[in-house]
Amino acid sequence: MLWLKTFGIVLVMTGFGSWGLNQARRVRSRVDQLISLRLALNFLLKEITYIHTPLPQALKRTAQFSAYPVSILFKEAAGWLEEKQGNTASEAWQKGMQKLSFYSELSKADLELLSTLGHQIGMSDAKEQERVFLLVQEELRIFEEEAVKASESGQKLWSYTGFVLGAVVVLLLI
Amino acid sequence: MYRVEWKNISSEIASYLAPPIKQLLLGLDEQYFSRLEEIRLRCQQPLLLKLGDRDFTITSRGRLAADLYSGYVVTREDIQRTLASISDNSLYAFEEEIKRGYITIPGGHRVGLAGQVVVHKGEIKTIKNFSSLCFRIAREVPDCALPLIPYIAPRGVPVSSLLISPPRCGKTTLLRDLARILSNGRPNLPAQNVTVVDERSELGGCYLGIPQLDVGSRTDVLDGCPKAEGMMMAIRSLSPQVVITDEIGRAEDVAAISECLNAGVVVIASIHARNVKELENRPLMQDLMKLKAFRSGITLSRRIHPGNIEETIRWQA
Secondary structure, eight states: OHHHHHHHHHHHHHHHHHHHHHHHHHHHHHHHHHHHHHHHHHHHHHIIIIIOOOHHHHHHHHHHHSOTTHHHHHHHHHHHHHTOSSOOHHHHHHHHHHHHHHHSOOOHHHHHHHHHHHHHTTSSOHHHHHHHHHHHHHHHHHHHHHHHHHHHHHHHHHHHHHHHHHHHHHHHHO | OOOOOHHHIIIIIGGGSOHHHHHHHHTSOGGGGGGEEEEEEETTSBOEEEETTEEEEEBTTSOEESOGGGBOBOOHHHHHHHHHHHTTTOGGGGHHHHHHTEEEETTTEEEEEEEEEEEETTEEEEEEEEEEEEEEOOOOOTTTTGGGHHHHSGGGOOOOEEEEEOTTSSHHHHHHHHHHHHHHOBTTBOOOOEEEEETTSOSSOOBTTBOSSOOOTTEEEEETOOHHHHHHHHHHHTOOSEEEESOOOSHHHHHHHHHHHHTTOEEEEEEEOSSHHHHHTSHHHHHHHHHTOOSEEEEEEOSSSTTEEEEEEEOOO
8 A cells, every 4th residue: 555655645746746836937927928028019119110010010020029928919919900890909909918818927917007008009199109108118117027026936935835735735644 | 974983982981981880881872972072970970971062961770861960970989990990000100191181091082180180389290089080082084184185285295284273173183184194195195204293192092102093104103292392303303294283382383383394394283263363363373474384274163063164275385
């Protein structure tokens, strides 16, 4: 029976450990995704203000430039606008955000900030677009700094928590 | 005289309208589109269609009605959705067009814009909070300018000519067709190199710089270019035999026309006035008369149909 107990302990420890490590990875991922999002918005801003690329193409190019899963937002929004069914940029942006929220580790506050951009995107002159984008990017930078701090402690916490929880469960079961 | 096909309306214009308005418009009988000149969307006002000289609306049940207050009331959302479609959700890409007050869509149709005008240091910066949109249907009426040819090109040689009329008498349509006829040539009328200086994007109806309306195979179009500068540019770089431009009226236009004449280039232009007498009293016209700039003048009206020739005059060389 010893082999069965050993097998059970390994299984529990691996399960809880993996869960903890996954949580730690999610904390780190949010930071990476916030950085990726900020860079993507910077790319989109340049497409809008310097090249004056029409929004559907600008979003498509930004999707190609940006990393997964942030690219989902731009790809989905571009797809909605390219359908030419009377969809507005704001609606397309919201559709993109819905899909992004499903695949990304971004928090509710991150998504709410992005949502404010959706109400403005495309529908004003280049100067006004720049102002709105810079404001959102500035906010994102603050979120990013907070996320970095949270991830430094959070990563260790979640990594250990998984294994400690596993050990506690093993002790309780023995 | 004028015809607009249903397929043009459905593919070139209706696709830009907000879905409720698009549905109402496409539900109308095809016969009405042949006389359609304008579609006007004004916030909180009835949808308005200009058919010939009369205004109509479409009721919520999809019927054409002369009583405007029975019509579908345009909402702010309709304006915003239509504007989003026209600009491809990219108003920033149309800053210059918005400053000028209109956006040209494929097919050469022009959409006039109204709303809150932002002015900085006396210059229009942009328009925001859009409140009304006016779709002006661009028309091609092939050969409508043929009756003008004996006056503009007597003995098969074009002479500098002026089309004189109040607004909405078909000057632009006639000038466009003149460009096509002179550019392509006809029996006893050799083809000419034509430059169209299209300050308001009405003659060629350019979309992304390419004329959407037929201005002939030997025609270059300077789209959105100020008339005087455009005429000078054309002489320098495009070696035209004929320059065509719409609505002259500024002092610098006189100087540019003078340069064209000195370079041996024929100028065909239009000007706003009710008749030759009214025109000849204007200082601008007196300057042009001194230069002996124009040989032929044609007064137009819409008494019988748009582009009706009322009076012709031959000024001495």
